[in-house]
Amino acid sequence: MADDVKPTDATTLLTKIAKKAGRGVEDVRSILARHGVAYKPSIAVPKHLCITSLAFTGKKKGETAPGPVNFTWGDLSPGLRAIISDRNFRGKTTLLGLMRWGLTGRRGKRIPTEFAETFHTLTMAFTLDGQVYEVEVIDAIDPVGTLWRVDGGSRLALDTFSSAEGFEAVMSGFFMGQLGLQMLVTHADLGDKGVDQPHDWVWLSGALEIEPDPDNLFGSYQALGSRMMQMYLGVPWTNAVNDVQAAKTRIDIEARQAVSELERTRERRKSRIEEIDAEIAGLRRKLRGLPSAEGQRGDLAEANRRFAEAQGRLRSAVRSMAVASEDREAAKLAYDAARRDLREFKEGRAAKTVFRSLDPVCCPRCDEVFDEERKQANNQDHTCVVCGTLEQPEGNPARQEAGLKDAVADAEARLTSQERRKAALAKAMDGARAEMRETEATARDLEAALAEPSSAYPLELELARLEARKEELGVDDAKPSESGDDHQVLRIAERVTQAAFKPLQDELLGEVSGLIEEYAVRFGVVSLEEAKLLGNTNLNMRKNGGIAWFGTQTPGEKARLKIAATIAIIKVAERRGLGRHPGVLLIDSPGSNEMVDRDYSNLIAGLAEVAREIPHLQVFVTAAASETILGHVARERLLYAEGDRYLW
Template sequence: MAKTKADLLQGSWVEAIATASGRPPGMVADFLDRHDLRAQSLIPRPVDLTVRRVAMSGAKQIEEETEPFDFAWDNLAPGLCLLGSGRNGRGKTALFGVMRWLLRGTDPDEIPSDVLGWIHQASMDFDLDGVPHRIAIDRRGGFHGTLTVTGAGGRTIFEVGDETHFASAVSDFMLRTLALEPVTSLNKDGKTVHHRWPALFGAFHIGTDYSALIGDAVPLVNRMMNMFAGFPHAVPVGQLTYVTSGLKMDADQEGQASRAVAEHAKARADRIRVELDALGAKATAGQSAAELLAAMRETSDELAVRFARLPGLRRALTEAQDAASAAKAEWNADRLALRHFQEDREASRIFRSMDPKCCPRCDQTFGAERKEREAADHSCLVCGEVTPDEDEAGKAEAKALLEANERASAQVNASAQEAEERARAAVDEAEARVSEQERKLAEVTARQKAASAGAADLTRRAVLEAMLADAETDSGAADSRPETDEAAIAKACDKVFRQRLRSEQEGIMEELQAEICALLQDFGVTNLTRVELNTTPHLFLRKGYQGRDRIAFGDASIGEKLRIKIAFIVALMKVGHRRGIGSHPGLLFIDTPGAQETADQDLAALARRLGSLCQEVPNLQIFVATKEFDIFDTAARPAIRLVATGDDMLW
């Protein structure tokens, strides 16, 4: 049953998704929890971010000369803050880079490495909804980064000791404070990538890359617009995109496996059909053939069971044989040790009983004096060494121990031999049973063949027809797989989320279109009649008589792209502040406007309108860095201008 638009807008998430998917609410809630799909609990409100002071110090190293510097840009306030110089290389890019470094948390690629090495310390004072903060880095002897609340009851928010932790800490703080969420996307390998604060910071900076309507990456434009416009359902819509991508990848893998099975089943079905076509007319089969067929299956099953037991019994026999061999070797070793002990003892007695008359080497006769000395101090007539006393008790104890070892190993050997015999008997019995079962199976098979000789074609046809039915079922399985619960819930989530997002976008998108169109007209875009902005978002300019000429953002001129990007971001700010929603903090950096093909009169129109915008939106702060500072000079208040003329440096 088709669900109406009203169905998707009524009730809680779980109720609407359960109704759209036909799945139980508990299953839907589990899906949402597992994939962390949730709407923002509160509609985001703009948090004003105003830069109050920028300072940096260090030492310039130009050739062999070192020039210390201590720079500060004080008394900054909402409005158009102008950073200008009459020539390049006066420090605009470096100062802008340091400001973005402190706010973004990542190293400024736009600053040349040698100039970056000059900067030893840098800090920025800024207000968040009127609460003063200071972020600072110190690169002397390493890296040290801090963020503190400097007002009443000041406190340290973080303090880190390397660039990586500094970037991570800034990202966490800004995302949390400005109520932003990381933006997820898929890379070319299909892996999910989480774009955090450095990527979202592109919504606060407009450089010279105009490929994306907001930020620097085209794939993130839709998520960034919805986030900064303050649509609560924008976050789950974006998250669901990557949840469904992951589910689709899983389904594709399962589909490939199912298709492989189906293709194999189709080939098998074709072979079975060929064999069926080759069979002759059906014959009749008696009851005995069916009974014998059942007996054959039963005997075959029993044979399989008995055959499966054989490997384990054979392994047990091998283990028993190994144990018996080891036990026998141990017994033989104990017997040999006992025999050697006994033989050594007998030999000792024999040699001790000898009475040598002369030296065995030189035939010199031993005299009576030497024999008396032998009797007195027990020294040997032959070698002269003192002969030890016979330790009969110790030898008796050693003999008893050897005899006990021999008896114990004999018992172990006997047990091991018995275990080997039992294991051998079990294997012999199992092999005999297998042989007997094989004989029975051969007998039953022969009887069955004989009994069904007249019904072979019928039996074979019945078997083939059953096999064909299975093969045809398998071949159609890939096309008839039911929709999984995950896929059904994901599809329903997409319907509910997008319908609710469209409901949130109604009215605001029209307001954004009107605001962008009015801004572009004030910025000097000629012949513009209206602007078309969809939720993708794609932006088109309508020009000429009754707006017949339709120009996409990507096809506009470089100068128009710059003004469109500015108008789009400023419109998000204005609508957000007017409605009290959205996440854009009202801070914007515009780098080198006029560096492309923008004419002076168009640049002047842009400057005037930016200046008046800052009066319309009191908390709006726009930093502009340009060589055309004279065009912007009247639009910026003197107190928040920093200009270097001629060969002067900004810092």
């Protein structure tokens, strides 16, 4: 390590943070501790991992090579090993998945879901700095098993598990402790609450894998790639910076959520006030609809007054009805007499007409015969031929009849008028009686209501309660919790800590960048002229005289660049005695991404050379069988499914 790049101790860092924040050291320490930030020295002690054997049993189902499975691959050691087959889909990638499952306790995407019940047991042995350990899964479906420490012929159970989650927890706890790794924590905003999301060995073990078409230069996740790279490089205080950044995010999210919750509370308060306003309006309408005692007493007096008036009208109508009845009877008599006179006149006229039309020839009593001379004489004298009575002249019968008809009409009109008078008086009497009954009932109801307690009282109490509640809700003095001072201290802590390790990080990244360039060229990226690894894990390159970035490369170039970067980090960390990468690489099908034969040959040859240069490095690569593989990897270091055979 260069003399001008020295680690800074925790006390010095805390003193600088306190000075910039204008606070005491203990105050800063307390704030950091409150947010889960601990400035503890983290000394990397590199340990070398080596998978020494893999065995599993099971039963294949379906039409493709069904039957029992009993696979064993032992005597594995550091260096380059290849898992190859003459045909595709022979189980190469699944073997890498089973190795990763044994290391992490989690089934990954390299073990297809259709194989969920294929494997019954799994046993994988490995060493860490020569100490032998063994993962034994006696039920791979649940799974159930034990992590053993092996000393000679004896085994010591370090931990057991009986579920998928338990398997993950056992392997994570083991490797995090053995490799000196710290859980990386992020704080995520899940809408209504913030949640700490821990990233342990399952996530950190992504640094052991190389995909055919990688998205990230180092590890499997871009979000925390820089922190993981710093951890594996052994950059000091990266754990503290990770905690600080998580705490800052947590405070930011909690502040946003506090503001959101405050707004939701205000909206709920506003909505409740509107509901109360509606309830108050309804109560007031009900109260307006209820009669007051004073109004009821006035209504009672009015009902009594109307009863007395109706009673007076009834008495007056009764008196008038007696007179009207007499007048009607007189009019009826007059009408009947007029009709009788007219009838008698008409009947007399009719009789005279009949008798005058008669021409008697003899006396009806004595049968005396009337001669013609007598008849003529009587006609001239206007005397009756029978009785000799002198006939009186009739005057004007038509005028007489018209006068009699007029008399009948006048009498009828007087009778009709008197009958209408009686009907009006009867109606007035009925109206007066009805009003008397109505006003009497109203008076009784009012007297009963006045005797009862007021129904408005409970409504008035509820109205007062609601108005008090509305006034209480109208007071809005809520404010988001203040965390500005803590946030300021965390921001300063992040800057001071990053500045403290930046010189060493820059120096380490410089060494890594040089090795990336060297390895990438050896792996076939011959157009690479310069490579510069940045602290955010972006790779800035110059190729063919122009600027290029990792994400813009072809799948084959990205795979080779990622292999180069990962091995460079392992090499620099090992050289410095700082790193935590255990030195195992699982490289899946690098030749599947349209890599030309020459580049593929360079990659395999380069891997073989690098594996010899770094004695503890163990590399497993899957590939289709080819002259390239067979020419660079010794036969005893191959797991080869020839022809139509399957690897397991």
